[in-house]
Amino acid sequence: MPTTTAAQGTKGGTVLDPEEREVLYALGCGLGDAEIAGTLALPEHVVAERLGRVLGKLGLRDRAAAIVHAFDCGLVVPGQGPRGPVPGTTDGRGTGTPAGPWLRVSLLGPLRTRLAGRPVDVGPVRQQAVLAALALSRGRSLSRRQLLQDVWGRDMPDGNVVPVYVYRLRKCLRLGERPDSVIRRDRYGYGLVRGVAEVDVLCLEDLAARSGAAERAGDLPEAVRLCARALALFRGEPLAGLPGPFAESERLRLGQRRVALAQRKADCQLRLGRHAEAIAGLSALAGEEPLNEPVAAMLMHALRHGGRRAEALAVFERAGRRLADDLGVAPGETLLRARRAVLRGDDAGPGRVRAGAA
Template sequence: MPTTATTCGPTATDLRHQERKVLHAIGCGLRDDEIAAALAMPEDAVAGHLARILVKLGLRDRAAAIVHAFDCGLVVPGSGPRTRAVDPVPRTAAGRAAGPKVQISLLGPLQARQDGRPLKLGHLRQQAVLAALALCAGRTVSRQELLDGAWGTEPPVTNVVPVYVYRLRKTLRVADSRPDSVIEHDRCGYRLVPGAVDVDVARMEELVADVGTAERAGEPAEAVRLCSQALELFRGEPLAGLPGPLAELERLRLTERRITIAQRKLEWQLRLGRHSEAVAELFALSAAHPLHEPVAAMLMRALYRGGRQAEALTVFDHVRRRLADDLGVPPSRMLRQTRQMILRGDEAGLGLIRTP
């Protein structure tokens, strides 16, 4: 029975010297023509060596050979025939990759672009691995974390993570660059190379930090502008369609983050007297999240402050019915209090509170 490449079995010592060199090059991500050029042998000889390697090690295919090379320690990311050439990706003094970056978008269906060109990221589990690396940009993610995040309690029988990383490296790297120019590997796991990738989630958080700076500086119009920029990064449901527990949790977190940023923007619009604009956006936000009671309460307050008390109370009735029909629960205390303050005409109680 063929073995899986989860460990380096004693059969690896059965390889001849030239076969080990070919396996090393395969593990480094080189194609047959690249191996032929690097090892100065005919391309058909490379194919012959690969066939013998698979037989001797009991491996199914080239992907299994790559896994075997990684797990045996025969391949260290960044080593191999290709690294003898000059590194075409310049590095800064801090060791970060310079030159063209890969743009990864998680605030919608997963996308990756390079120089404006969309990249094909493979099937969904492979995409889930890339999403996990992008969500943890800046730190190393262990193989077990990737398995837990993308598969949960039902991991694959074979160790496919190195295969997925190999394929992602081929897809993401800059032309003629090192195999690990975008995804690095060490004994602890994998990580995106700092400076080689732009992730929209990180950009969104930078904008939110700038919003806080604008608020502290007493610049509400600038805060509104920055919130708008952050919201423009969202292209639909975050990580739409990706499997695994990590994607599911991040979908919920990032969706709530989007609502919070929208509330923050709308609070400032209302303070600036831009009521009609804010009310229109609040109606749209409430329609997209009909069970989100803080959004409903904010819409009720905005309508009341605009002299539309009857519409504000209608919003309460609509949300109350939805909560009863969909969740079987009554309105929260916060929503009930908002209704009572509207009925009493409590202007002070309905004052807008900035969303933290």
């Protein structure tokens, strides 16, 4: 085994965090950015950002130097193979002994499942929906009836479909020779074994809570950074294509969480005087959420604070047309108040129009 310092990929006392070590390890194994993104279930721009941090912390000039460093410090061992598991999933020696989350379940987009860094086909969509419900149970056991309600709703089938699906999931997600090492069963029902899986939605919740704490503590740059990390976890519509009432409710909840995080990020950027960044983010969000009046109002305030009064009024006109055409309603008080503030040139803080807590 390498020394702790070597295993952590250090140089001159500099210590990489676990996320940076994952990227350095994958790079040392010969993976390109797209392969690293796929292995770690991350967007490519996040991989590039982490690689940049690695190069900066270690004082390395390019990717080739990083690969050499990964070997020199013992993080990657010759002969281990170019597709071995990343640190944090095993002990780094191919023993198959879990030393952290071995299973990665990504739900902030179409469901993706990776076992020891490799993609796994977890079967038909309802079987995927069963896994999604278990992954989001937060340690609670779900009864057979609860899973039937979550995945099938009122059209619950007869028979033993849930035990069959669980059996199949255990087979394809098997750790070593134990068929029950990923999904446990107790007197209350089924659940994932604690500590065996990393679920992106739970990572999102943690980042959202930390960003809120940073904002309340007055550390606005840290709040922006944590919001950006949380938003980067989204790969499209959450739980895309998964059937059932549970998946539908989670899609709605997570969509609202994404909007709230984007608003928090923009609000903190505006309070830091970073108007251009806030306007860019809010403009993209308003394009995705054309009927969301608080988002449009916040964009109007950001444009006004950036000295772009005409553009702010144009946002009001666009939002008003969409509301009339799609819903047959007039702009509400939130948008009307934002328009009055633009016309008067008020200096009301942008945070007053942020809706919902992330």
